[in-house]
Amino acid sequence: MITFLENRVIPVLIRVGENKILVAVRNGIALTLPFTITGSLFLILANLPIPGWTDWLGPYAEKLSAPVAVTFGAIGLISAIGISYNLAKEYSLNALTCAIVTMVVFLLAQLNDKYQLNVDNLGAAGLFSAIILSILTVQIVRFFIHHNVVIKLPDGVPPAVAQSFASLIPAAVAITLIWFVRVILNFDINNFFTLILSPLVTGLGSLPGMLVLIFLISLLWCCGIHGDNVLSGITAPIFLKYIAENTQAYLHHQPIPHITADGFYIVFMCLGGTGATLGLVMAMMRSRSKLYKSVGKLSLPSAIFCINEPVIFGCPIVFNPLLMIPFTLTPMILCISTYALMYFDIIGRPVLQIPWTMPPIFAAWFVTGGNIPAVIWSVCTIAISALVWLPFFKLAERKQLETEAAEEHSRREAEKLPDPIL
Structure with missing residues (x-):
């Protein structure tokens, strides 16, 4: 499966992301x-x-x-x-x-x-x-x-x-x-x-369209490619159009028309960065593994501001079949639940554009124009992220602890030192 993705799917997505026109659209929209x-x-x-x-x-x-x-x-x-x-x-x-x-x-x-x-x-x-x-x-x-x-x-x-x-x-x-x-x-x-362009607009305005987008972004990241940048040339104009129309509706005290406007994905699905890895960072900080604990401590400051390259490449998540599952699954779960809550008007929809580096909870308050239920939901998304990541991380931690124990045993054998009493 991984070989097929490397040889067939990823090269096509990379060529799309490196297209001069799409790069210019992405940079121009910025x-x-x-x-x-x-x-x-x-x-x-x-x-x-x-x-x-x-x-x-x-x-x-x-x-x-x-x-x-x-x-x-x-x-x-x-x-x-x-x-x-x-x-x-x-x-x-x-x-x-x-x-x-x-x-x-x-x-x-x-x-x-x-x-x-x-x-x-x-x-x-x-x-x-x-x-x-x-x-x-x-x-x-x-x-x-x-x-x-x-x-x-x-x-x-x-x-x-x-x-x-x-x-x-x-x-x-x-x-x-x-x-x-x-x-x-x-x-x-x-x-x-x-x-x-209305079919593309309609697609990204729907729940299935967002799930496909999240899957493609996660797939690229799992192969070491910046998925958000690769696809933003296509998605950025649509999400910008949505947030602009939402802002105008909010300004005139009218019903907010769009759910998947700019801010929907980054605020509620990217806690700590793509893949909602804030839950993983929290788990790593309490890990018994020296590697994971050090990576968790180093990654926390950047994760607060939705930057997770240290986690993706330091953990690593790239080409890691076990951690690729929660990396893709977590944002999809958050997408379905957030979409449903906004669809039934339980929480507010995005109405303001904010910097993508704004920390969770604060970002939810600003992007929805001060909607308290959205803030509460933002806290819940952090907990959901931690719960989804935890079992997969525990499996990875167990393997890492075995590796570290074997390395420690080899080192002591080389230095003629007795094994520590556990």
Whole structure:
């Protein structure tokens, strides 16, 4: 089985993760984080779960919420700039030029039937068109540069001016193409791309889709590959769209539409990191094995902030058939139970974007906008993680203790020392 995964499955997933376009999408989406997190902070301040807080703020509540509309309301535009900039760097093109041309192309695609800019599409609604148009624009620029179809000025012309004229033809072609499609043909580019990607969006918005995703991420990690990074180029835009729509609903005191928004997976399934390894770290810290106890102590500080490479490679979990089982099983159990609790509105759904390094319990409070049942559930997930990991760890510990005892016996034999009295 492991040989099949190594030779057949993993290489395909690696090629997907290393694809230049997906890498650019992942890095470009990451550019939105400072803005969405900052917007979330303003939203928290405007809606603290304290009785009478909103009344005490009065008109300042609306003023505090103003940055939310700007930050979350521009993630499509920011993503378009970020993706094109990163993709241009992957192709060794002028990144700034491609970013500016993409910005104009994206804005042109968001015109309404009266040829006025539809600002609602600059946010989550325009995220998918931002991705496609960024890729398309950079490919157009790349084509003209590669075939040397550019305007060249004499060597004495300042570089900035020369670069502007060099980008004139590809920029004109890209803008004319989108103008023809959106204005002349009156074709809604934004709705078209949203419709095309709707099956993927629907899949990751469902429980089965999340379970498949968790399985693939865990599978990659068990083979020593950063599963979250490999697949984030596909998943990040969708989860970002979900959290942006949830934030807008929360801001306007409407029902929260999405469960699997950004924060669902990282906050409730990644306690201590991928695989919910916080339970394993807790078990290792009390282990009788010298190896596991030292790895547990060294891993705890980083595990608190959801970083678990020391555990994955130090325990190790990589290519360890026994520990691969709870590494995959634990987040799946947490996914099913968390999804059910949110589906029946027993705990709050993600409404704010937070840094993925925020410690458990605190993360649950912030991501749900101060929902106390979600905080209580976060404490329960830590206990569940520990319970699932414990029996598997005990089996691994028993084998490790036998190994350490054999090594100690060999050392004493070599040094002619008597075995310790147990």
